[in-house]
Amino acid sequence: MKKMLNKSNLNNSYQQILQKVYNDEDVKKFINEHRSELTDVAIKKSASSLYEFINKRDNMKNGRDQYAKGYEPRLEINNHLIEVTYQPTQAMLQAAQQQTIKNNVQAIGLAKNLKDAKLDDFYQENERIDALNNALNFISKYENSSNGFEQGIYLSGSFGVGKSYLLSAIANKLANDNVKSMFIHFPSFATKMKSLIGSGNNSVADELDRVKTVPVLMIDDIGADSMSTWIRDEILGVILEYRMQNQLPTFFSSNFSMEQLEEEHLAVNAKGDYEPLKAKRLMERIHFLARPIEMGGENRRNR
Ligand code: ADP
Ligand code: MG
Numbered sequence: 001m002k003k004m005l006n007k008s009n010l011n012n013s014y015q016q017i018l019q020k021v022y023n024d025e026d027v028k029k030f031i032n033e034h035r036s037e038l039t040d041v042a043i044k045k046s047a048s049s050l051y052e053f054i055n056k057r058d059n060m061k062n063g064r065d066q067y068a069k070g071y072e073p074r075l076e077i078n079n080h081l082i083e084v085t086y087q088p089t090q091a092m093l094q095a096a097q098q099q100t101i102k103n104n105v106q107a108i109g110l111a112k113n114l115k116d117a118k119l120d121d122f123y124q125e126n127e128r129i130d131a132l133n134n135a136l137n138f139i140s141k142y143e144n145s146s147n148g149f150e151q152g153i154y155l156s157g158s159f160g161v162g163k164s165y166l167l168s169a170i171a172n173k174l175a176n177d178n179v180k181s182m183f184i185h186f187p188s189f190a191t192k193m194k195s196l197i198g199s200g201n202n203s204v205a206d207e208l209d210r211v212k213t214v215p216v217l218m219i220d221d222i223g224a225d226s227m228s229t230w231i232r233d234e235i236l237g238v239i240l241e242y243r244m245q246n247q248l249p250t251f252f253s254s255n256f257s258m259e260q261l262e263e264e265h266l267a268v269n270a271k272g273d274y275e276p277l278k279a280k281r282l283m284e285r286i287h288f289l290a291r292p293i294e295m296g297g298e299n300r301r302n303r
Contacts, residue, residue: 021050026057030075030082037077046082050075053084070095104175106214109188110168117168127296128162131155134293135170142216142249143177149247152216154290156257160299163253167218170251174216181216186236187225193235194228208235212242218251223265232269233278240285250289258283258292 021027027050031043038046056073070092076085088096107115122132134153142150155163164185171181189211196203211217217239227236243250254261266279 017051018047021047021054024050024054027054027075034077034082037080038082039080042080042082049082049084056084101175104178104180105171105183106181106210107171107183108192109185109220110183111164111185114164114168117165117172119169119173122166122169123162123297123300125297131166131293131295134291135166138249139170139173139177142174143179150249151288152249152251152290154252154254154258154286154292155295156254156292157295157297158255158299160301161295161297162300163295164220165300166295167220167251167253171216171218179215181218182211182214183218183220184211185220186222190225190227190231190235193231208238212239213246213248216249216251217243218253220253221255222252223254223256223261226268226270227265229269229271229273232266232282237278237282237285240282240289244285244288252286252290257294258286261286 031038053073053075060072070089071086072089073084074087076083119132119135122128124132131153138150138153155166157163168183171183174181193204193207196207219239222236240250242248256265262279262283266282267276268274
C-alpha cells in the first residue's frame with residue numbers, strides 16, 4: 001500500500017480503493033470528529049492506515065481474522081496522522097476475567113458437572129434450606145470480617161442430596177468475590193498423595209502445603225474410602241492441625257454424621273486396628289473447624 005501511494009501514476013484500482021476508504025462510514029465519522037486536528041495532507045497521508053483499519057474490521061466481522069484474535073482495530077491520531085491501534089475486545093476482556101475467577105478455585109477430583117455449580121441454582125427444599133442459609137451466612141460473614149475466624153460447615157447426608165454441589169457452589173461464589181479456595185474430593189486426593197510418594201522433589205510436602213494453607217478448603221466425601229494410617233495421621237491430621245492453628249475456614253461433606261465418622265471410620269484404620277484416641281483427636285479438630293449441618297431431600301443423581 002505504501003509503495004502504491006508513492007507511485008505518481010495512480011491507476012484505476014487504486015482510485016477505487018481510495019474512494020472506498022474515504023466513503024467508509026467509520027472513517028468519515030472519525031475524520032469529522034477530528035477534523036480540527038487534521039490537515040488535508042495528513043488525511044491523504046493516512047490512506048494506508050485507513051485502508052488497514054477497514055480491512056481488519058471487515059475481516060473480524062467475517063470471522064476471518066485469525067491474526068490478533070481478541071483485538072479490534074481503532075483509529076487514533078498520532079503525530080498529526082491517523083493510525084490504527086489494536087484494543088482488546090470486550091469479549092476477550094470478559095473471557096480473561098472469567099478465567100481469573102475460575103483460577104481462584106483449585107480442584108482435585110471435582111466432577112465436571114459440578115464445576116459450574118451456582119448457589120442461585122441450588123434447589124431450595126425444606127431439607128436443604130438450612131444448609132443453604134448456613135452457606136450464605138458463612139460467605140457474608142467471611143467476606144465482611146477482616147480476619148476473624150469463621151467456622152465452615154460439616155455437611156452430612158445421604159448420597160445424591162447435593163452436598164458436593166453445595167461445596168462447589170460456595171467455592172464458585174467465593175471465587176467470584178476474589179477469595180481463593182480448594183475443593184478436594186478426599187478419596188481422589190488420598191490416591192494422588194500416595195502416588196506422589198517417591199516421585200521426588202518434595203512433591204508430597206508441596207502438595208500438602210498447598211492444601212494446608214489455602215484460604216478456604218472444601219474436603220469432599222470424607223469417609224467414603226477407608227484410610228491408611230499414613231493418610232489419616234500424616235496427611236489429614238496435619239491439614240486439620242494446621243488449619244485449626246491458623247484459623248482457616250474448612251468445609252466437609254460426608255455420608256456420615258460426625259459421630260459416625262469418628263466411630264465407624266476414623267477409629268478403624270485400613271488394617272482393621274481400633275484406635276479411638278486418634279479418632280478423638282481428629283474429631284476435635286473437625287469440630288473446631290466446622291459446624292455440623294444435616295442435609296436431606298431427594299436423591300438428585302441421574303435426573
Ligand atoms: P452428593 O455429594 O450429596 O452425593 P451431589 O452434589 O453430587 O450429591 O449431587 C448429585 C447430582 O444432583 C449432581 O449431578 C448435581 O449436579 C445435582 N444437584 C444436586 N443438588 C443440586 C441442586 N441443589 N441444584 C442443582 N443440581 C443439584
Ligand atoms: Mg458428593
